[in-house]
Amino acid sequence: MNINKLRGKIVEKELNISKLAKRLEIDRSTLYRKLNNEGETLTVKEANLICSVLGLTADEAMSIFFKDYVA
Numbered sequence: 358m359n360i361n362k363l364r365g366k367i368v369e370k371e372l373n374i375s376k377l378a379k380r381l382e383i384d385r386s387t388l389y390r391k392l393n394n395e396g397e398t399l400t401v402k403e404a405n406l407i408c409s410v411l412g413l414t415a416d417e418a419m420s421i422f423f424k425d426y427v428a
Contacts (some may be wrong), residue, residue, distance in 0.1 A: 358396030363421045366411050380410045396422070 367377055378388040381403060391398050399407075408418045 359390060359397070359421050359424065360392055363392070363396075363407070364415070366413065366421070370411050372411075377407070377410060381406050 367373065372380075374388055374392070375385045378385040381388065383403070391403070398402075404418075406421055407413075413421070
């Protein structure tokens with residue numbers, strides 16, 4: 358997971374981790390912990406919600422949530 362790119366998108370949408378966590382309906386500290394763990398503990402549902410809240414395109418989501426493209 359590309360955390361820096363995700364953080365950039367969060368700022369671009371004029372949000373912060375606290376506001377994003379509120380929209381995802383999870384605790385702020387939980388979201389911080391998941392992001393500090395390179396997103397390894399994010400659920401598919403949470404990833405989909407992040408995409409929805411941030412209005413990510415499919416390409417943006419792929420570049421954030423997958424480090425390597427699979428052929």
